[in-house]
Amino acid sequence: MKKQLLLVGMSLFICSGALYAQGDNTGYGGNENGDYESLAHRVLNLEKKNDMFNVYFNYAYSFQEGRDADKQWNSHFANKQLRLEIKGNLTDHLYYRFRHRLNKSTSAQSEDNFAKATDIMMAGYRFNPKISVEAGKMCQIWGGFEFDENPMYIYQYSDMVDNMDNFMAGVVVNYNPVPTQTFSAEISNANNGKFADEYGTDAKTVGHSLADVSPLTKAKNPLTYILNWSGSFFGDKFQTKWSWGIQTQAQHKYSRMIVLGEKLNLSTLQWYFDYMGAFDGLDRLKIASSDLAGYLNPEQPNTYFSDVHYNSFISKVNWQFAPQWNFMAKGTYETASVQHIDKLKNYRKSIGYIGSIEYYPVKKQDLRIFLAYVGHNYDFSHKCNLQNYNTSRIELGFMYRIKAF
Numbered sequence: 001m002k003k004q005l006l007l008v009g010m011s012l013f014i015c016s017g018a019l020y021a022q023g024d025n026t027g028y029g030g031n032e033n034g035d036y037e038s039l040a041h042r043v044l045n046l047e048k049k050n051d052m053f054n055v056y057f058n059y060a061y062s063f064q065e066g067r068d069a070d071k072q073w074n075s076h077f078a079n080k081q082l083r084l085e086i087k088g089n090l091t092d093h094l095y096y097r098f099r100h101r102l103n104k105s106t107s108a109q110s111e112d113n114f115a116k117a118t119d120i121m122m123a124g125y126r127f128n129p130k131i132s133v134e135a136g137k138m139c140q141i142w143g144g145f146e147f148d149e150n151p152m153y154i155y156q157y158s159d160m161v162d163n164m165d166n167f168m169a170g171v172v173v174n175y176n177p178v179p180t181q182t183f184s185a186e187i188s189n190a191n192n193g194k195f196a197d198e199y200g201t202d203a204k205t206v207g208h209s210l211a212d213v214s215p216l217t218k219a220k221n222p223l224t225y226i227l228n229w230s231g232s233f234f235g236d237k238f239q240t241k242w243s244w245g246i247q248t249q250a251q252h253k254y255s256r257m258i259v260l261g262e263k264l265n266l267s268t269l270q271w272y273f274d275y276m277g278a279f280d281g282l283d284r285l286k287i288a289s290s291d292l293a294g295y296l297n298p299e300q301p302n303t304y305f306s307d308v309h310y311n312s313f314i315s316k317v318n319w320q321f322a323p324q325w326n327f328m329a330k331g332t333y334e335t336a337s338v339q340h341i342d343k344l345k346n347y348r349k350s351i352g353y354i355g356s357i358e359y360y361p362v363k364k365q366d367l368r369i370f371l372a373y374v375g376h377n378y379d380f381s382h383k384c385n386l387q388n389y390n391t392s393r394i395e396l397g398f399m400y401r402i403k404a405f
Helices: 002-016 038-042 195-199 287-291
Strands: 054-069 073-089 094-101 118-126 130-137 168-177 179-189 205-206 211-214 223-233 238-250 253-265 271-284 303-322 324-336 347-361 364-380 389-403
Touching: 002 038, 073 389, 118 168, 238 271, 287 324, 287 347
Parallel strands: 205 303
Antiparallel strands: 054 073, 054 389, 073 094, 094 118, 118 130, 130 168, 168 179, 179 223, 205 211, 223 238, 238 253, 253 271, 271 303, 303 324, 324 347, 347 364, 364 389
């Protein structure tokens, strides 16, 4: 009894902080990968008897030596990930999930009344093996394997995913006609904050020329609509995560996105390829509006480009070439274009390349010691008059996903 009380006390203390855990970003999250022993069992010798209460910590930390766009080198230690996740199946039908970050603002946002630090706070209900409904703040179901991967395992996101804001309040309906296929539909908020908080007061947009500047008006129903298909074939050796969605940004301004993700999932080799295309009536990602700020009138702040097109091609391979060892390689190729202004069409190309060696020193614990290199080249068209640059980073550190209970 004393051990159980001690465990509850530890769990409550953990919950007052925050960190993310195992699994994918969407829905209930992924299943366990490996027979990892929990701290509760290892320290207190407690045997878990149900699936109602699961606690995970994700922590990643490294020493980084990096060169920035100005070719200046910098050395520092950095916290990469620090999240708490609590989730469980309370009955055969009812389940819940909570995920929170320590290094984000805890102030409630003006639209959904959730803190930015809270990634997920949702409850779900399975009516039967084929139909379930989830509601609360969740990761949007955009699909793709980079987008849905545990953030702790990401050394560097693609530019597109890195600039997406995708933890929103809403509702998701899932339909499984067969166990290997899931079709999902989501309606959620388009933003965490109200229009003025996201785009500033007196926000404006640039149209078919740099002189064509007009005011933006907030949408009456700023919502996101997404359809998603997740498939598994050949005994889970081939997987898909596809989606299409539309977001209301402002009156008569919509952002559309398509994501096509495929993955080869073998026993010692996993390889995925994602395509992501964003067609923004208003520059939601704000990459172009930031890069090309020099083209905007400084006397008209909070001005954004219209009709911006982003493409992202992402590929990643993991190879367990020996027991307790993993080699990872990842590449990205991305483009950005302001479609209606000739000198800004296809103005940017970026290439990312990442490689790492990971060592698992302790059996039954998801602890990885890694050495990684992260590089990024940015190439701008001659017409836009921006300067090319590149960045580099070497990291030595560890990732530890702690199964607490």
